Amino acid sequence: MPYPQALKELIKKVEATRPERVARKKKGEEVPFMSLDERAATLQFHPDVKEEGRRALLVGPSKGYRLAHEYADLLEAMPRVDPDKVDLSTPHIETDVLVIGGGGAGTAAALLAQEQGAKVLVATKLRHGDANTMMAEGGIQGCSKGHKDSPYYHYLDVMGGGHFVNVPELVETLVTEAPDVLQWLEHLGMNFSKFPDGRLKTMHGGGTSRKRMHYAADITGAEIMRTIRDEARNRAADITVLEFSPAVELILDDQGKCAGALLYNMETEEYLVVRAKAVVMATGGSGRLHVQSFMTTNHYGATFDGVVMAYRAGVPVCFLHTIQYHPTGVVFPEQAEGILITEKFRGIGANLVNVEGNQFVNEREPRDVEAAAIIKECTKKGLGVPTPTGRFGVWLDSPMIEDLHGPGTVEKEFPGKHILYERFGIDISKEPMLIYPTLHYQNGGLEYQSDGSTRIAGLYVAGEVGGGVHGENRLMGNSLLDILVFGRLAGAAAGVYAKAKGASLGKLSLDHVRVFTKELQESKVGADRVSPLLLPDYTLLDTKSRQLTSHYVGSLR
């Protein structure tokens, strides 16, 4: 729906200050970046610091670690299937490498595993490519311009964004593999935005010291996903994709090596045993848990499953105490709530402006700082813009992009968002967008090494499901990079491992699930919960009250 009159009046205040803000920007006069102390003070408004929002885990390899209730609820929960009911003696499917999750990390892993000569099965929850990767808009980082950038500066930026606690080896791998990943994508036929001579277009993102964000208009993730998915489809002789068949449990062998997974066909409600010589866990993030009731940018299947399964099998978690709230999610119109407004809007120069039309923060602070600054503006300072649905937001001044870069720039650089708003009767090249932080990215996750390996032999981890490389806060563009860097490495390592050691696989077992269940029972937690969640539950309580014969297990009914 278009902006109602009350908001149109408030937009006039944004317009009143715009010429001066544009003039300042053209002169290169920016609102100064915060010092590290100022950042720390602002971060007090970040949802992560709310101690009542989390609790210590009572079971599993990271017992004692404090994280969000929504995470703990799923880690401390019963399995969906009673291990005693599963016949492991005759697997339904055998493969060299099983990849769990058909997003960017999983697909990259499948391609590289196949290149090692492995037969690959990709089991995924929705369709191949229904994933957070598809949704990424802004871009992918990686240094490509030697006259002003190198992995050295990229490393510094990653560490600074992550509060200097990132795992150094992972960061090193990320930044040194980056150029190769970009070239791989270019080679596979991804259409990067380029100058006519082939030079890649690049821009800033929050927390970057050099313009190294590469992009494909405003659908970078979709262009990556559809390119590598197309390549996987070309290799159908070796790569099989099973859709609507999420994994619900890892299977180990009697020596504790990873040996496959139990899949659930959501349409026929059958469970399938897959025996695999190596497994790559690439299930992505967890926005659909709506931590602290935040709206989310994530796809429908982002429900933390991979962390749950691997945790049960014995892989510790790290950096899950921080969650990334993207500073700019749609807060009005309501129909689009939570949807991401890419950071590229800020990268290209759009200011964040409060109800009085004043800019209150530099638009290129790292995400956590930026999000906290917006929350602070709307709560402590009381300078948020009230929406007709009783929420608050701040303005993202997209029309100033036209003043900075010429008329038509908004439509050209942001076709996706331009159409989205147009459908609601809002022209974002003329009217600003109303935004508020939205749950966006799982900074932490499963512990893994540079080659994707974990403490369980034969189990590899890649992508958003893992933790460490981004420390406590990921910078824009480093996740698309992460999933391809580590997806490729994990896939290759899994392929090699499957070929070399796969023959020694022992008897399949779900004993780790029994042990975990026992631990739960002894700690007296989680008896009334089931995980992995698989899909979020958006059924109204009222409706449920009439569904007399259906019962809810986790989220499936």
Next chain:
Amino acid sequence: MSTTAPIGEDKIVAKVTSKHVPIYVMGKRYDVPDSLTIMKAMEYAGYKFIRGCGCRGGICGACGTVYKKPDDYKIHVGLACQTVVQEGMHLTQIPFYPATRTVFDYEQTPAVAEAVFKAYPELFRCVACNACTKICPMDVPVMDYVAAIKRGDFEKATELSFDCIQCGLCASRCMAEMAQYHIAQMVRRIYGGKIKPKATHLAVMVDNVKAGKFKDGLEQLKKADVATLKQLYMSKDAREIEPNMSEDEWVPTNNAYL
């Protein structure tokens, strides 16, 4: 077994909208708040999606939906996750439509139009009826890009098809029975990977990394303690920030680690 923690259910209903309107899902009437998208309205009515729902953000193509309005004869189309319900609409989702995709060996495929013609000879059965363009929920000019492909103009076809989310609705309407979106995907890859000029600066960077040019600098950073890292990070010299409005040619004054 029962369970607690229904998640996010309070997030799907726009609290202030009071007005309910009837919609017909596959012919069956439900009364839903008039401010919801089709997707949220169906969930409001009690549907639980397995198919027909992916990104919930208008980019994955899982939720293509066709509908008719009470007062006209036309087939309308929209993404369920993006389209707001309308009073009296009759709708169905088309989450999947069978489509032929030809496997091709990307490495061996030459960057010529004939390669695509050979993979998809049905291209030439197009009768230019424009039904594909009319059904496209992304306003992609499907028929025009098909024409561009037939002319061998891959640049144009890439540009015109770029916003395609591969929902498959075009294929559902095609008289020539082709899967336009698979053909466009092949064309875009050939264009992006084999025709569009390559980034030579990227190739140089890849070589430099392989030659170990940045190893020492990274070793230093890896060994540095947090205090040192912080100091480097905040230093205007060690970590000079490229101005936002700079052109591509900008160079830092300190080039020690380039």
